[in-house]
Structures are given as structure tokens and as C-alpha cells.
Amino acid sequence: MATSATLSRTSAFFREVIADTPTDPHLEACLQCGTCGGSCPSGPDMDHTPRTLFAMIAAGMREPVLRSNTPWYCVSCYACVERCPQDIHITDVMYTLKRLAIKAGYASQSSAARAPGFSQTFIDHVENYGRSFELGLITRYYLRHRPLDALKVAPIGMGLLKRRRLDLSPRPIRQLDQLKAILERAREIDNAKSA
Amino acid sequence: MRYGYYPGCSLERNASAYHTSLMAVAERLGVEFAEVDDWNCCGATEFIAVNRLRAYALASRNLALAADQARSTNGADPAQLVAPCSACFLNLSKVDRYLEDSPALAADVNAALAAGGLHYEAGSLRIRHLLDVIVNDVGYEQIAARVNSPLRGMRIAPYYGCLIVRPGFRERFDDPEYPTSLDKLMRVLGAQVVDFPLKTHCCGGHMTQISRDVALELIRRLLKNAADYQADMIVTLCPMCQLNLDAFQESVNEQFGTNYRIPILFFTQLMGLAFGLSPAAVGIGKEFIDARPALAKIGAAAEPAAPAPKRKPRRSDQGLPLPQMPEEEQP
Ligand code: SF4
Ligand code: SF4
Numbered sequence: 001m002a003t004s005a006t007l008s009r010t011s012a013f014f015r016e017v018i019a020d021t022p023t024d025p026h027l028e029a030c031l032q033c034g035t036c037g038g039s040c041p042s043g044p045d046m047d048h049t050p051r052t053l054f055a056m057i058a059a060g061m062r063e064p065v066l067r068s069n070t071p072w073y074c075v076s077c078y079a080c081v082e083r084c085p086q087d088i089h090i091t092d093v094m095y096t097l098k099r100l101a102i103k104a105g106y107a108s109q110s111s112a113a114r115a116p117g118f119s120q121t122f123i124d125h126v127e128n129y130g131r132s133f134e135l136g137l138i139t140r141y142y143l144r145h146r147p148l149d150a151l152k153v154a155p156i157g158m159g160l161l162k163r164r165r166l167d168l169s170p171r172p173i174r175q176l177d178q179l180k181a182i183l184e185r186a187r188e189i190d191n192a193k194s195a
Numbered sequence: 196m197r198y199g200y201y202p203g204c205s206l207e208r209n210a211s212a213y214h215t216s217l218m219a220v221a222e223r224l225g226v227e228f229a230e231v232d233d234w235n236c237c238g239a240t241e242f243i244a245v246n247r248l249r250a251y252a253l254a255s256r257n258l259a260l261a262a263d264q265a266r267s268t269n270g271a272d273p274a275q276l277v278a279p280c281s282a283c284f285l286n287l288s289k290v291d292r293y294l295e296d297s298p299a300l301a302a303d304v305n306a307a308l309a310a311g312g313l314h315y316e317a318g319s320l321r322i323r324h325l326l327d328v329i330v331n332d333v334g335y336e337q338i339a340a341r342v343n344s345p346l347r348g349m350r351i352a353p354y355y356g357c358l359i360v361r362p363g364f365r366e367r368f369d370d371p372e373y374p375t376s377l378d379k380l381m382r383v384l385g386a387q388v389v390d391f392p393l394k395t396h397c398c399g400g401h402m403t404q405i406s407r408d409v410a411l412e413l414i415r416r417l418l419k420n421a422a423d424y425q426a427d428m429i430v431t432l433c434p435m436c437q438l439n440l441d442a443f444q445e446s447v448n449e450q451f452g453t454n455y456r457i458p459i460l461f462f463t464q465l466m467g468l469a470f471g472l473s474p475a476a477v478g479i480g481k482e483f484i485d486a487r488p489a490l491a492k493i494g495a496a497a498e499p500a501a502p503a504p505k506r507k508p509r510r511s512d513q514g515l516p517l518p519q520m521p522e523e524e525q526p
Contacts, residue, residue, distance in 0.1 A: 073402075156443070174233045187246070
């Protein structure tokens with residue numbers, strides 16, 4: 001584990017990112033070696049590779065970072081985390097950047113504007129049923145966020161239905177009230193902290 | 196052998212073939228998978244992107260339920276919880292690890308769980324992926340003893356995808372860059388395993404919903420790699436990988452003018468077939484790319500191993516000495 005910082009920790013944005021990540025991601029130890037970007041399946045399609053993004057965070061470039069598609073193009077494959085010589089929790093930082101981008105209202109303006117809508121639709125379903133209900137999820141996501149693309153996915157949806165790989169109605173968990181109470185309390189605790 | 200079992204949302208419907216085949220195989224092997232009562236979604240890769248504490252609380256409810264259930268049914272300590280989906284496995288083990296690493300996070304999560312009358316102590320469960328349990332607890336020998344219809348003649352590309360061995364939030368059971376446990380398992384079933392250099396590359400995850408072009412390219416690479424090595428099928432251990440490679444294979448063909456017809460099956464389906472179960476009993480028929488033509492090859496005379504695809508040497512072969520892969524042990 002690296003102990004000495006190689007990236008500057010002084011920018012307010014850098015500290016914001018660290019504070020919002022569940023365990024310390026050691027981001028200040030980034031060597032700018034580029035192993036992450038080189039290992040990343042989405043690297044070529046990202047506005048900035050993870051390495052560049054981390055330099056931008058250290059430089060306090062809040063808005064360009066939160067507007068970039070990079071966090072949304074991260075598919076959580078952990079290839080970078082596996083190979084990073086400094087054990088930096090890269091995937092967790094990407095999740096933090098997604099949350100900050102949503103909060104700042106930038107997420108819907110990035111070139112990956114679809115991602116937050118998809119995540120939110122997914123979450124709504126889990127909060128309402130306790131499990132993900134794929135047909136409802138797909139239908140609602142496309143009708144609400146991408147009506148014009150609905151036809152493109154229709155054959156796959158039909159294929160899943162035909163093979164009985166989609167439920168026509170949600171199957172909620174039994175103790176939904178318990179789950180809702182837990183999630184509500186988590187929301188309160190989170191809000192109290194960020195207030 | 197008895198394990199707590201967390202099927203995850205995909206196995207309820209979209210990947211029901213995985214669940215059906217696992218149950219059939221488990222019965223033959225004498226392993227019991229006791230489903231966690233009233234489990235909820237693990238959060239996939241979506242929840243954490245929007246809210247941090249709610250994501251941890253969501254996953255932790257499952258851990259609390261599983262630990263309680265294990266305590267009330269047997270005394271094994273720590274109780275073992277098995278997830279067949281790579282993403283569920285990752286989320287549950289990551290949350291367990293982070294709750295241990297960060298007492299502050301654990302306190303917040305438990306304050307949230309208390310609203311539902313639950314509590315979870317990090318480390319009270321040993322969370323494992325199904326493949327780990329099958330190859331390391333049941334073991335190749337036990338499995339070999341059940342094989343009565345070996346998959347001779349079948350050329351299989353073993354696909355691990357992400358997450359089961361990386362980044363290793365808890366124990367690792369295989370090499371993160373070049374795992375071989377699934378390869379060995381398939382050989383034990385009598386199949387021929389082809390080299391599959393992209394075996395741990397990403398299937399795209401939820402990218403099919405975010406950027407179709409990016410996702411289709413990732414899927415295309417995997418299909419091409421398996422086709423280059425003349426695999427009859429790709430075998431997988433994750434419902435997301437199965438869905439992406441199977442349901443989007445036609446879309447890849449449209450996008451790139453290719454003509455791939457590579458069936459994507461779960462490893463438990465092949466175990467079932469090798470144990471003499473019928474295709475219907477292991478959920479064959481739910482796949483988009485029909486597996487039957489490939490399965491018809493079972494029992495046909497084994498073809499000689501095809502050589503690796505030829506490449507033009509990029510430079511002279513007088514390069515730097517490269518590290519050698521260790522000789523792979525044969526089961
Ligand atoms: S691999 Fe790690 S150290 Fe290297 S640039 Fe990426 S985050 Fe920094
Ligand atoms: S976890 Fe995200 S950033 Fe890291 S290699 Fe995978 S897609 Fe790229």
C-alpha cells in the first residue's frame with residue numbers, strides 16, 4: 001500500500017470526492033501510470049480515461065469532471081482496480097462521481113445522459129417491489145426516457161417473453177414495509193450528514 | 196453439505212435455466228441450497244450510483260436475513276452464503292468487507308437496519324460464488340464420479356467475465372487474470388476446452404441500456420474470440436453475461452455483418468447433461484441461440500484440437516524473453 005501522496009489533496013473538489021466515498025479510496029496515491037485506462041473496456045469511448053479524470057479532480061476541475069461521460073461509461077468490471085499498482089478504489093470513485101453529478105444536475109447533460117434515467121428507474125422498481133421487475137423496468141425506462149428507441153429493443157423483449165424469461169407482473173417481497181422502513185431511515189441518515 | 200442460497204433477481208425469471216439446472220445438479224451431488232427467505236435485490240450496479248447509504252442498507256438486509264436464518268437452522272460458524280450471480284456475489288462480499296473496514300459505515304447501516312428490526316455483524320457470513328463451492332467444496336473427483344454421459348466432442352470456451360475473482364473483496368479462489376477452475380470442470384465433464392484469451396473480459400454489463408454501440412462492440416469481441424478458436428459454445432457462470440451474449444448476439448450480427456450462432460449456456464446446465472439429465476430438466480430451450488445443434492455433437496468422434504488462429508508475426512521473433520504461463524495441470 002502506498003503511503004505517500006503523489007496527487008495534490010488541496011482542491012475542495014478532491015476533498016469532496018474523498019468524503020463521499022464509503023471507504024478511503026487512496027486517490028492521492030495515484031501515480032498517473034495509466035494502467036487503469038489501458039485495462040478499461042470502455043476506455044476508448046470515454047471522454048477522459050480514469051487517469052486523466054483523477055488528475056482533473058486533483059486540479060479541482062469540478063464541472064468538466066461531473067459533466068464527462070466517464071463515470072457513466074464505467075461498467076463496474078473492476079479490471080482497473082485489479083491492476084492498479086496503488087490499490088486505488090477506482091470503481092468506487094466512479095460511483096461517487098455519478099452521485100455528485102446527479103446532485104449537481106450535470107448528469108442529464110453529459111454525453112451519457114441515459115444512464116441516470118436507467119439507474120433511477122431501476123431503483124424505483126426495487127423500492128416499490130424489493131426486487132427488480134425486468135419487464136416493468138424496461139417498459140418504463142424506454143417509454144419515459146427513450147420512446148424512439150423502444151422499437152429497437154422490442155425484438156429482444158418479445159424474445160424474452162416468448163421464452164418465458166420475463167415476468168408480466170412484479171412479484172413483490174413479503175416484508176416490503178420492513179425494507180421501505182430501512183431505506184427511509186438510510187435516507188434520513190444520509191440527508192442529516194450532507195445537511 | 197448445506198449452504199444459504201441467495202438466487203438474486205435474474206435467477207427468478209430471466210436466468211431461470213441457471214436456477215433449474217443448479218437445483219437438479221445439487222440434488223445429484225447431495226448438496227442443499229437453502230434459499231434466504233424474503234431476500235431483496237442486491238442493488239446491482241445501479242443503486243450505489245444514486246445513493247450511498249441506501250445501497251449499503253439494501254444489500255445488508257440480505258446479509259442480516261441470511262445470518263439470522265443460518266443461526267436458527269444450524270450452528271455452522273461462519274455460515275456460508277452462496278450467490279450464483281457474479282454481480283450479487285460481488286455486491287454482497289463488498290458490503291461485508293466495507294462494513295468491517297469502516298466502523299462508521301457499519302454504525303450507519305445498522306441504524307438503518309434497526310428501523311426494520313434487523314442487525315448485521317460484518318464477517319458473520321462467508322460469502323461465496325457458486326463456482327467456488329462446486330469446484331472446491333464438492334470437488335472435481337465427486338463430480339467426475341457422477342458423470343455418466345461425458346460431453347465428448349464438445350468444444351467449449353470457458354467464460355468467467357468480471358467480478359468472480361476480481362477485485363477479491365474477500366477470499367480469491369482462482370487467478371484474477373487467467374482463471375482455470377471452470378476449464379478444469381468442463382474437462383472433468385468430458386468436454387474439450389479451447390483457449391479463450393478474453394475469458395475475463397467484460398460482457399458490457401448494463402451498457403446495453405446506456406450506449407448500445409459500446410456494448411455491442413464488447414460483445415462482438417467475445418464472440419469473435421470464441422469463434423476464432425472454433426468453440427461450439429460459450430459456457431458462463433453469470434446471468435448478465437448470459438443475457439448479453441445470447442440475447443444481443445443477433446444485434447451484433449446486424450451491426451457488424453457477422454453471422455455468429457454461438458449458444459451460451461450456464462455451467463450447471465452442462466453438468467446436468469453430463470450427469471445424464473434431459474435437456475429439458477436443465478432448462479435447455481430458453482436460450483435465444485438454439486443450443487441443440489451444438490449439443491447434437493456430443494458423442495461424435497472428438498475432433499483433433501484445432502490450432503490457435505494464425506497471426507502474422509508483428510516483428511521478428513527475436514524479441515525479449517516473455518514470462519511463460521505455468522503448465523496447466525490436468526485434472
Ligand atoms: S492505475 Fe492506479 S495509479 Fe495508475 S493511473 Fe490509474 S488510478 Fe492512478
Ligand atoms: S471498473 Fe470502470 S473504470 Fe475500471 S476498468 Fe472497469 S469500466 Fe473501466
